Amino acid sequence: MAKLIKHQPHPDEPLNFLKEFTQARIALGSAGSSIPTKPALEFKLAHAHARDAVYSVMEVETLADALEQFHLPVLHLYSQAASREQYLQRPDLGRLLDETSVNRLADQIANDGIVLILADGLSATAINQNAVELLQLLIPKLRAAKLKLAPLCLVEQGRVAIADGIAAELGASLSVILIGERPGLSSADSMGAYLTYMPKPGLTDDSRNCISNIRPEGLPVAQAADKLFYLIQESLSRRLSGVALKDNEGLLPDK
Amino acid sequence: MGRKLFRFKTIHHSLITTHQKNMYRHTILGKVYSFGSLRELLAKASPHRTGDVLAGVNATSYEERVAAQITLSDVPLTDFLNEAVIPYETDEVTRLIIDSHDKEAFKLISHLTVGGLRDWLLLEETNAAILKSIEDALTPEMVAAVSKIMRNQDLIAVAKKCEVITRFRNTIGLKGHFATRLQPNHPTDDPRGIAASLLEGLLYGSGDACIGINPATDSPAAVLKIVMLIDQLREQFDIPTQSCVLSHITTTLELVIKGAPIDLCFQSIAGTEKANASFGINLSLVQEAYEATLSLKRGTIGQNVMYFETGQGSCLSANAHFGLDQQTCEARAYAVAKRFKPLLVNSVVGFIGPEYLYDGKQITRAALEDHFCGKLLGLPMGMDICYTNHAEADQDDMDNLLTLLGVAGCNFIMGVPGSDDIMLNYQSTSFHDALYLRKVLGYKPAPEFEQWLLRQGILDDDGNILKGASERLLNKTGQLWLS
Numbered sequence: 001m002a003k004l005i006k007h008q009p010h011p012d013e014p015l016n017f018l019k020e021f022t023q024a025r026i027a028l029g030s031a032g033s034s035i036p037t038k039p040a041l042e043f044k045l046a047h048a049h050a051r052d053a054v055y056s057v058m059e060v061e062t063l064a065d066a067l068e069q070f071h072l073p074v075l076h077l078y079s080q081a082a083s084r085e086q087y088l089q090r091p092d093l094g095r096l097l098d099e100t101s102v103n104r105l106a107d108q109i110a111n112d113g114i115v116l117i118l119a120d121g122l123s124a125t126a127i128n129q130n131a132v133e134l135l136q137l138l139i140p141k142l143r144a145a146k147l148k149l150a151p152l153c154l155v156e157q158g159r160v161a162i163a164d165g166i167a168a169e170l171g172a173s174l175s176v177i178l179i180g181e182r183p184g185l186s187s188a189d190s191m192g193a194y195l196t197y198m199p200k201p202g203l204t205d206d207s208r209n210c211i212s213n214i215r216p217e218g219l220p221v222a223q224a225a226d227k228l229f230y231l232i233q234e235s236l237s238r239r240l241s242g243v244a245l246k247d248n249e250g251l252l253p254d255k
Numbered sequence: 256m257g258r259k260l261f262r263f264k265t266i267h268h269s270l271i272t273t274h275q276k277n278m279y280r281h282t283i284l285g286k287v288y289s290f291g292s293l294r295e296l297l298a299k300a301s302p303h304r305t306g307d308v309l310a311g312v313n314a315t316s317y318e319e320r321v322a323a324q325i326t327l328s329d330v331p332l333t334d335f336l337n338e339a340v341i342p343y344e345t346d347e348v349t350r351l352i353i354d355s356h357d358k359e360a361f362k363l364i365s366h367l368t369v370g371g372l373r374d375w376l377l378l379e380e381t382n383a384a385i386l387k388s389i390e391d392a393l394t395p396e397m398v399a400a401v402s403k404i405m406r407n408q409d410l411i412a413v414a415k416k417c418e419v420i421t422r423f424r425n426t427i428g429l430k431g432h433f434a435t436r437l438q439p440n441h442p443t444d445d446p447r448g449i450a451a452s453l454l455e456g457l458l459y460g461s462g463d464a465c466i467g468i469n470p471a472t473d474s475p476a477a478v479l480k481i482v483m484l485i486d487q488l489r490e491q492f493d494i495p496t497q498s499c500v501l502s503h504i505t506t507t508l509e510l511v512i513k514g515a516p517i518d519l520c521f522q523s524i525a526g527t528e529k530a531n532a533s534f535g536i537n538l539s540l541v542q543e544a545y546e547a548t549l550s551l552k553r554g555t556i557g558q559n560v561m562y563f564e565t566g567q568g569s570c571l572s573a574n575a576h577f578g579l580d581q582q583t584c585e586a587r588a589y590a591v592a593k594r595f596k597p598l599l600v601n602s603v604v605g606f607i608g609p610e611y612l613y614d615g616k617q618i619t620r621a622a623l624e625d626h627f628c629g630k631l632l633g634l635p636m637g638m639d640i641c642y643t644n645h646a647e648a649d650q651d652d653m654d655n656l657l658t659l660l661g662v663a664g665c666n667f668i669m670g671v672p673g674s675d676d677i678m679l680n681y682q683s684t685s686f687h688d689a690l691y692l693r694k695v696l697g698y699k700p701a702p703e704f705e706q707w708l709l710r711q712g713i714l715d716d717d718g719n720i721l722k723g724a725s726e727r728l729l730n731k732t733g734q735l736w737l738s
Contacts, residue, residue, distance in 0.1 A: 014726050015451075015455055015458070015725055015729075017736075018451035018454065021450070022449075022677070023677050024440075024441070024448070024675065025672045025675045025685075026451055026452055027455065028672075030687060030690075030720070033687060033690035033691050033694050033720070034690075034691060035673065035687045043650075043674065047644065047649060050644035051644065089308065089309070089610055089613060090308075090309065091610050092309070182645055183644045184677075185675050
């Protein structure tokens with residue numbers, strides 16, 4: 001009972017102390033039967049942030065400038081989804097490169113290294129805020145391990161599987177796509193990383209490994225970079241990715 | 256109904272069929288619209304939604320859609336018994352539908368077309384008892400077909416006449432009552448995190464449909480921990496409700512066999528054998544789990560032990576829709592549910608995302624269709640009134656849908672703290688939402704649960720929430736909060 005005594009319930013909202021145990025929206029109080037004004041507007045604000053994230057745009061120039069530090073070619077690519085509205089309704093188009101992008105990739109010299117891809121996904125905000133920082137930690141590790149790198153790719157209106165087409169065009173042996181995840185009410189900036197060994201069009205998600213919820217309040221970038229580096233090494237040495245890779249390592253997240 | 260009928264389509268309607276078999280036609284202003292099969296006709300008659308466009312089965316103009324609806328309205332119900340939308344030989348859901356069709360009960364409506372069925376359903380004389388008598392005479396495809404030529408108000412008006420009552424430790428689905436599934440999810444299954452949301456929900460009068468948790472980890476040990484937690488609280492406070500942890504059916508089955516206190520057995524289901532296979536289930540596996548759960552005999556006033564979830568788009572997302580539209584696929588899932596006499600069937604309507612249901616309008620329409628189709632087939636339909644952050648929808652859309660479903664007599668909805676499910680990352684209905692609906696429509700909780708709420712001093716006689724109950728309940732759960 002020690003804890004109960006320590007947390008004297010507030011007379012208006014005796015359940016306040018339960019907030020310590022969960023991030024759920026509990027102990028909101030009520031106005032009549034309804035949610036009071038303050039928490040109602042807090043909810044609305046969280047939803048506004050998530051909506052803005054869905055419609056946010058990748059800051060391509062800023063990102064390209066920042067990526068110069070890695071001394072790798074940077075390719076700016078597009079999927080076949082012509083607008084955000086179409087992107088949301090036609091995930092199939094978000095997985096395919098448009099013609100200009102295919103030609104741009106075809107002009108590159110084939111490279112059997114690792115291709116690192118940044119795509120807006122469902123939250124460009126997540127990429128704008130987290131991607132460069134993660135690469136700053138990851139790329140030096142890859143270079144120290146003497147791993148070959150393909151050109152860096154920035155993709156607009158992209159879904160995860162667009163990495164397969166990019167990697168196939170470049171002849172890359174492994175792809176890592178950093179992509180904005182579907183924003184939650186309190187996680188508009190959440191980034192995912194998907195790794196695929198020997199990527200080629202037609203693969204499904206069970207061929208991939210995923211690290212999810214990369215953001216300051218979720219999985220911090222430094223930890224994500226460590227996990228990714230570990231995964232890349234394992235994937236290359238065991239020549240596989242996906243379910244088989246996941247099953248053998250407690251370091252990796254469940255999802 | 257034998258399988259022979261599927262090989263020979265023998266019945267033609269003079270107005271709409273030509274000499275060609277399996278061809279439906281209608282002419283508008285000199286333009287001939289042809290539909291090669293019932294499957295194609297159903298898809299093109301479907302109200303617009305993104306999932307059907309994604310599947311490439313939709314009508315491509317407003318006129319074509321209405322032409323399909325007019326054509327469909329003239330199709331005799333008997334056509335649905337003679338032409339399977341997915342072959343009998345290759346799909347166990349089709350076999351289930353055809354083999355369980357009640358030919359005797361069908362005589363009452365066997366003369367009707369789809370359009371005639373709509374008019375007949377809307378008649379004053381077609382009351383709850385008559386609707387009950389044709390539950391097994393209708394196939395999911397017939398019900399899906401008629402829904403496609405009904406407006407939202409038709410879907411509400413007919414569903415409202417149906418009464419589907421189920422029982423385990425309380426009675427759900429009575430007219431004038433309306434229940435909630437208390438959904439106290441936590442992203443890491445933390446017992447105190449779950450308990451905090453659970454207690455709060457009870458104090459808002461939520462939880463008569465069940466206390467149901469989506470586990471973050473689907474291992475038997477993790478699921479058992481949550482099962483024990485809810486069961487302990489339910490026993491301690493003698494709550495007349497049932498618990499459920501929404502793990503995969505194989506996990507639940509394993510726990511049932513070990514004698515864990517499992518009240519309800521959960522599974523997500525879909526409308527084709529292939530889609531169900533993608534969920535890792537088939538009918539015989541569900542049958543096994545159903546029988547095992549029944550054998551525990553934990554229900555006090557009834558033996559409805561199954562809880563199913565469905566949702567438009569699940570077949571397409573498993574690439575297992577066979578050219579069918581997503582609403583017809585959904586209705587076929589209800590045939591699967593029905594076989595196992597569930598306590599609860601929940602269409603998780605807006606969870607799947609905007610590539611299937613784009614906005615509030617599409618989500619609302621789909622929810623009313625699902626509720627109508629399920630009720631007409633005799634299922635205890637509830638609805639997870641919900642949306643994701645990439646859908647064009649917000650709380651106002653959910654308020655509208657909640658009110659419409661309340662009017663339509665929906666059996667239950669979800670109760671999530673502040674509408675924000677922090678484990679599944681989507682927005683559903685809150686504890687407060689259920690109170691709003693009870694107030695504006697004068698509904699009460701399940702009677703046994705209502706008595707409990709009164710005894711605990713959580714509710715007053717007018718259905719208002721009393722503040723004083725929380726401290727009494729909290730004091731009794733003291734040790735729960737110590738680490």
